[in-house]
Amino acid sequence: MAPDGYPAEHKRWFYVIQAPGSPNPGEEGYVYSALIPVSEQIITPVCTAQRWLELHPPSPAPPGPEPEPTEAPVPAPPSSTRPPVAPTTKAPEPTPAEPATTEPPPPAKRTIREQSGSHGSPTFLNPHGAKGPGERVPAHTWVEVECRVFAPEIDSANPDGWWYRIASSPWSGGYYAVANTFMNGDTPGQNPPTNTDWSVPAC
Structure with a gap:
């Protein structure tokens, strides 16, 4: 107005x-x-x-308060407790190996070559009483014998009464023949004949 x-x-x-x-x-x-x-x-x-x-331009806004300085965290003092030390376990000493006990191989059977006579040689599983007949050794055949067994139960085994254990196949140490059916180192027709080869060891 x-x-x-x-x-x-x-x-x-x-x-x-x-x-x-x-x-x-x-x-x-x-x-x-x-x-x-x-x-x-x-x-x-x-x-x-x-x-x-x-x-009338607006007054500038007053500056905000400055942030208060923050103190850096104080580092923790080093621990004076020593870390636990693992107990040292002594390794067991190696047990000395026992020497291998290798049994020596059984000695090879010593055999002696014998030649059957002109009639051959009957064989048996058991020389005592001539039991269990086996294959006959053909006449004039060379075989290996292992040893001799005394079994005078039958008349044909006398006068000495010894038998040979035949090592050759097919008898293979399981059959016996009367010793006086072999030449025992004699030559054909030799008299008196040799009934037992004493170089054959006793069984």
Whole structure:
């Protein structure tokens, strides 16, 4: 509204900031239009929100408080406790290997070659009583004999009563023949004949 003494229809006011050199530089306020020359009124822009912000820019926000310095954590003192030491276990001493006890091979059976007589030599599993007849040794056949056994139960084994264990196949040490059915180193027709070859060991 117009101030007292001025026409009521004159309602224009101007926002004024006193310039440097004025009695109150920088002071702000409103001045009635009748008090301002018309030439100044024409060039004065209308008050708008944007114009207000141009004249009164917002104050910058105050800086936030600086963060308080944080102290670095104090390192823990080194532990004075020594780590446990694993007990040393002495490795067992190696047990000396026992020497291998290799049994010597049985001595090879010593055999003696004998030649059957002109009638051959009957064989038996058991010389005592001539039991269990086996294959006959053909006449004038050379065989290996292992040893001799005394079994005078039958008449034909006498006068000496010895038998030979035949080592050759097929008898293979399981059959016996009367010693006096062999040549026993005699030549054909030799008299008296040799009934037992005493170089054959006893069984």
